[in-house]
Amino acid sequence: MALALIDWAAPADRVARDLIGALLLVDGVGGRIVETEAYDMQDPASHSFSGPTARNATMFGPPGRVYVYRSYGMHWCMNVACREAGHGAGVLIRAVEPTVGLDVMRARRGVQAPRLLCAGPGRLCQALAVTREHDGLPVQAAPFSLQPADGPVAVVTGPRIGISKATDVPWRFGLAGSGFVSRPFPASRST
DNA sequence: CTTAGGATCGCCT
DNA sequence: GGCGATCCTAAGC
Numbered sequence: 063m064a065l066a067l068i069d070w071a072a073p074a075d076r077v078a079r080d081l082i083g084a085l086l087l088v089d090g091v092g093g094r095i096v097e098t099e100a101y102d103m104q105d106p107a108s109h110s111f112s113g114p115t116a117r118n119a120t121m122f123g124p125p126g127r128v129y130v131y132r133s134y135g136m137h138w139c140m141n142v143a144c145r146e147a148g149h150g151a152g153v154l155i156r157a158v159e160p161t162v163g164l165d166v167m168r169a170r171r172g173v174q175a176p177r178l179l180c181a182g183p184g185r186l187c188q189a190l191a192v193t194r195e196h197d198g199l200p201v202q203a204a205p206f207s208l209q210p211a212d213g214p215v216a217v218v219t220g221p222r223i224g225i226s227k228a229t230d231v232p233w234r235f236g237l238a239g240s241g242f243v244s245r246p247f248p249a250s251r252s253t
Numbered sequence: 254c255t256t257a258g259g260a261t262c263g264c265c266t
Numbered sequence: 267g268g269c270g271a272t273c274c275t276a277a278g279c
Binding site: 099101107108109131133134135136137139141155156182183184185222223224225226244 | 269270271272273
């Protein structure tokens with residue numbers, strides 16, 4: 063049977079949806095992706111909106127590379143670039159259901175509850191030990207491991223979190239019914 | 254359960 | 267100089 067693959071050249075919202083349910087590991091630690099957000103160059107909320115800069119260079123590079131940036135001066139956030147180079151498109155990984163390496167993640171995070179280990183982009187990077195050193199690396203090679211869901215996944219959508227522009231764009235994607243998302247989704251239809 | 258404030262600093266105007 | 271694609275804690279209802 064055919065192995066499911068992510069089409070990294072697809073638009074950000076497509077990739078964001080396809081990543082829901084995928085197994086993401088960094089050095090053998092991680093779990094199932096349950097929440098993502100899409101960004102692209104036409105989008106005022108995106109880091110890439112005003113064109114290439116030193117920080118967002120990876121977003122404008124080849125698709126499938128990990129874009130890591132520092133948030134609020136203290137957290138790391140992890141994205142994967144998509145579309146062709148130059149498009150400034152990417153998907154923010156916002157939450158993972160921790161399944162592999164629970165104790166390692168607990169130690170890194172300093173909390174016990176699985177629910178709080180990877181629920182949010184900053185928490186996720188702390189639990190998986192993702193830092194600026196990972197910026198620009200291909201997500202399909204070590205230390206990363208990404209295995210797409212091999213079956214149908216029920217996905218819910220909603221407005222993105224923590225932005226002040228384009229707040230009406232429904233480019234937040236989540237695994238329907240998951241208790242590991244960073245925040246509940248407003249009532250929305252599954253697709 | 255909801256809201257408010259602070260921490261903390263790199264990036265862009 | 268201002269502002270975040272955030273998180274934590276404490277206090278209010």
